[in-house]
Amino acid sequence: MAKPSRSPQPPSSSNFIRQIIEADLASGKHKRICTRFPPEPNGYLHFGHAKSICLNFGLAKDYGGRCNLRFDDTNPEKEEQEYVDSIIDAVKWLGFDFGGAALYASDYFDFMYRAAEYLVESGHAYVDSQSAEEMRASRGTFSEPGRDSPCRIRSPAENLRLLREMRDGKHADGAHVLRARIDMASPNINLRDPVIYRIKKATHHRTGDTWCLYPMYTYAHPIEDALEHVTHSVCTLEFEDQRPFYDWLLERLAEGGLLKRPLPQQIEFARLNLTYVVLSKRKLVQLVQEGHVEGWDDPRMPTLMGARRRGYTAEGLRRFAERIGVSKANQLIDLAVLEDCMREHLNEVAPRRMAVLDPVKLVIENYPDDREEQVDVPNHPQKPDWGRRQVPFARELWIEREDFMATPPKGYFRLFPGNRVRLRYAYVVECIGYDVATETVRCRLFEDSRSGTPGADQYKVKGNIHWVSVKHAGAAAVGLYDRLFKVPNPGGGERDFLLDLNPDSKKMITAKLEPALRNAQAGECVQFERHGYFVVDGPDSAPGALQFNRAVTLRDSWSR
Numbered sequence: 041m042a043k044p045s046r047s048p049q050p051p052s053s054s055n056f057i058r059q060i061i062e063a064d065l066a067s068g069k070h071k072r073i074c075t076r077f078p079p080e081p082n083g084y085l086h087f088g089h090a091k092s093i094c095l096n097f098g099l100a101k102d103y104g105g106r107c108n109l110r111f112d113d114t115n116p117e118k119e120e121q122e123y124v125d126s127i128i129d130a131v132k133w134l135g136f137d138f139g140g141a142a143l144y145a146s147d148y149f150d151f152m153y154r155a156a157e158y159l160v161e162s163g164h165a166y167v168d169s170q171s172a173e174e175m176r177a178s179r180g181t182f183s184e185p186g187r188d189s190p191c192r193i194r195s196p197a198e199n200l201r202l203l204r205e206m207r208d209g210k211h212a213d214g215a216h217v218l219r220a221r222i223d224m225a226s227p228n229i230n231l232r233d234p235v236i237y238r239i240k241k242a243t244h245h246r247t248g249d250t251w252c253l254y255p256m257y258t259y260a261h262p263i264e265d266a267l268e269h270v271t272h273s274v275c276t277l278e279f280e281d282q283r284p285f286y287d288w289l290l291e292r293l294a295e296g297g298l299l300k301r302p303l304p305q306q307i308e309f310a311r312l313n314l315t316y317v318v319l320s321k322r323k324l325v326q327l328v329q330e331g332h333v334e335g336w337d338d339p340r341m342p343t344l345m346g347a348r349r350r351g352y353t354a355e356g357l358r359r360f361a362e363r364i365g366v367s368k369a370n371q372l373i374d375l376a377v378l379e380d381c382m383r384e385h386l387n388e389v390a391p392r393r394m395a396v397l398d399p400v401k402l403v404i405e406n407y408p409d410d411r412e413e414q415v416d417v418p419n420h421p422q423k424p425d426w427g428r429r430q431v432p433f434a435r436e437l438w439i440e441r442e443d444f445m446a447t448p449p450k451g452y453f454r455l456f457p458g459n460r461v462r463l464r465y466a467y468v469v470e471c472i473g474y475d476v477a478t479e480t481v482r483c484r485l486f487e488d489s490r491s492g493t494p495g496a497d498q499y500k501v502k503g504n505i506h507w508v509s510v511k512h513a514g515a516a517a518v519g520l521y522d523r524l525f526k527v528p529n530p531g532g533g534e535r536d537f538l539l540d541l542n543p544d545s546k547k548m549i550t551a552k553l554e555p556a557l558r559n560a561q562a563g564e565c566v567q568f569e570r571h572g573y574f575v576v577d578g579p580d581s582a583p584g585a586l587q588f589n590r591a592v593t594l595r596d597s598w599s600r
């Protein structure tokens with residue numbers, strides 16, 4: 041496996057797709073560009089799709105063109121409305137506009153069929169009645185040419201009659217197919233008379249039972265692009281070998297006057313591969329169906345639904361797409377790049393709050409039980425205009441378990457008997473003992489050390505810990521999410537990818553929260569000071585019973 045890259049690309053202004061577009065605009069080939077994002081509605085979108093969405097919509101935006109969202113619903117059996125809805129939702133969430141309505145390949149079925157009749161009449165297509173087996177056997181291999189089908193010599197008239205019978209439901213599934221007549225000896229197997237239509241007596245989610253003949257994806261896709269006047273049809277590298285057929289088909293239809301020039305140009309780029317993640321639909325389905333995660337929107341899933349629940353932001357994903365750029369060479373990107381983009385953006389948008397995730401009690405023995413005060417805390421250290429808030433301070437506080445040690449190692453600057461720390465935004469305290477049975481740390485406070493008062497900085501302490509007042513604290517469930525897989529290449533080297541699941545990818549805890557968090561709303565992002573960025577969960581939160589999900593820690597704990 042190639043070494044994952046962390047800062048791979050020059051700014052996208054210089055990528056090869058942009059160069060093609062700029063040349064086409066400069067030469068006058070196109071006045072305005074059109075791209076498209078063409079998902080098959082047979083699954084939920086993931087980080088890889090986000091790259092493609094950002095690329096296609098981003099190009100349209102940058103060059104003043106448009107980008108279509110088009111559902112490639114040519115396969116009647118696999119597609120469902122639920123996927124359509126979820127994909128529309130995800131594209132909008134990512135912040136892109138597809139000009140009002142989504143488009144559907146199935147809206148072009150009439151045209152596609154007419155184009156097929158034209159190909160038959162002009163001798164560019166024929167009905168083949170061989171079995172699937174026979175066709176496979178005569179296709180040849182990489183090193184051997186294929187053999188012509190005995191049906192290849194059928195006359196246009198006979199082909200047309202058969203094609204119409206196929207359309208009219210007179211033949212069973214698999215009895216015949218329509219093939220392009222190109223070249224059975226072509227070194228490119230995709231040009232050895234590819235199948236363009238098959239009989240399938242299936243109900244389609246949009247066209248119902250109108251058709252019992254459905255176009256193959258490779259035939260449908262170029263036509264969809266051309267009918268929408270797509271100028272640059274950007275796709276992943278595995279379609280490179282299909283490009284000659286893409287061009288052949290559009291040329292034939294343009295010759296016949298069915299399509300207008302200029303024709304769309306297919307341009308391939310390398311798909312996104314990410315470490316610590318699987319993006320294959322089959323594997324994602326398996327994770328959900330076998331219960332390794334709690335659904336498609338599980339915050340650990342690399343789906344856009346999951347990312348959203350996790351607290352990843354659309355802006356973070358757009359920055360990520362920008363940062364990794366596009367290239368022709370296969371890309372393996374370190375997941376840390378994505379996490380850094382989230383951290384960076386959340387740092388800008390998340391107000392700071394205090395929450396104690398693993399609480400032990402701190403008692404300030406020289407602070408009266410009935411005393412209480414408000415300390416003044418900034419909502420964001422770099423954004424004074426976000427204001428400040430009052431946080432109640434009292435005799436008993438929750439602090440993090442790891443902020444106290446009875447016998448500290450060298451270099452530990454937080455609480456241990458005899459040591460002083462600052463309680464953030466409040467006072468300096470000195471640890472005077474602890475009680476194991478009640479898990480209580482005992483301290484005394486220095487009255488003249490209150491933050492912001494004259495002389496407070498005469499206390500030189502190295503530790504600065506957060507806290508929450510016990511009697512004012514709220515409680516909430518917190519999901520501490522980590523990477524779903526524990527190795528960079530799950531399932532590498534023929535291994536079952538499930539063996540690489542990270543057993544510690546999810547931990548549910550109950551945290552103590554400062555009062556300002558009590559009214560947090562679903563989807564709201566905050567930084568828990570010293571911990572990371574958290575979002576209020578949608579589905580699992582209720583008023584008065586919040587759940588926070590950890591989007592990302594403050595620092596990358598995976599890099600060594």
Ligand code: ATP
Pocket residue numbers: 077078079080081082087088089091092274275276310311312313319321
């Ligand atoms: P399938 O195997 O079912 O075709 P798919 O992941 O390719 O799965 P599509 O719905 O066909 O799903 O994908 C829509 C678009 O997203 C395509 O243009 C595809 O090239 C692009 N895409 C899918 N996966 C990635 C990826 N990992 N990186 C970049 N683009 C991707």
Ligand code: MG
Pocket residue numbers: 080
């Ligand atoms: Mg695909």
